[in-house]
Amino acid sequence: MLTQAELLTIDDENKEDLTRFSRSIVGDMPIAEDVLQEAWMKFLRAAGTRQFDEPVAYLRTIVRTLSLDALRRIKRENARISGPLSDGLEAADHNSPGPEQTAIARLELERLQGIMAELPEKTQQALLAYWQEEKSLRDIAQMLGVSLGQAHGLIKNGVEHCRLRMRGREKQN
CATH class of the missing domain: 1.10.10.10 (Winged helix-like DNA-binding domain superfamily/Winged helix DNA-binding domain)
Structure with a gap:
């Protein structure tokens, strides 16, 4: 199992990269930060019960999985909310980057x-x-x-x- 110092080091050295990684999937920084927090909680629970050969890779896998789940949830919500617009305009592409x-x-x-x-x-x-x-x-x-x-x-x-x-x-x- 990982020590408290090792967990803090993993967090310090990888938080920014993992947040950017999640944002690249979900396209939204606040959602990416929420994903990272949830991933960290899952990682801490798992780290308390088992030994990892590659803890950062395991954490990155959790972040990827949760980011993809969040993206699917966003797409479902957007599909449910947005329907044909009454004035004939197309809905904005939520996946394209803003200015x-x-x-x-x-x-x-x-x-x-x-x-x-x-x-x-x-x-x-x-x-x-x-x-x-x-x-x-x-x-x-x-x-x-x-x-x-x-x-x-x-x-x-x-x-x-x-x-x-x-x-x-x-x-x-």
């Missing part, structure tokens, strides 16, 4: 591009091929003229650098 979410996403993308610019050229090329072009590691290795293991290392190091910098931390050597 604020679009602006935030654009700023995060610009920030990520700046962070990627800090990386060596080969690492940038590997990440872009992996993320944008969805190339396999074998194709990336061939494209860059490196071994498969080196291609994997470039992507792993690049992702780690971006993750740490997006969270506002410097990479520690």
Whole structure:
């Protein structure tokens, strides 16, 4: 079973990511926060009775399941509430991002591009091929003229650098 200190560490280190993960599914921050609170309560009950090899993965699974449940509930409620509009207008697409979410996403993308610019050229090329072009590691290795293991290392190091910098931390050597 996990100690109180381990539980606090899991909460401190993962709360923001899990909230963002839930929000990406449900599309609404207050609902995502409610989902995370419910997931945390389920996780605490389970942590009191069993041992986990990967507690964060288990918590993320709970968050995903509860987020999908919340999304289904939202869609059911919206379908029940909204019917054909009397003036002939279409109902707004509740899943499309609003102007604020679009602006935030654009700023995060610009920030990520700046962070990627800090990386060596080969690492940038590997990440872009992996993320944008969805190339396999074998194709990336061939494209860059490196071994498969080196291609994997470039992507792993690049992702780690971006993750740490997006969270506002410097990479520690």
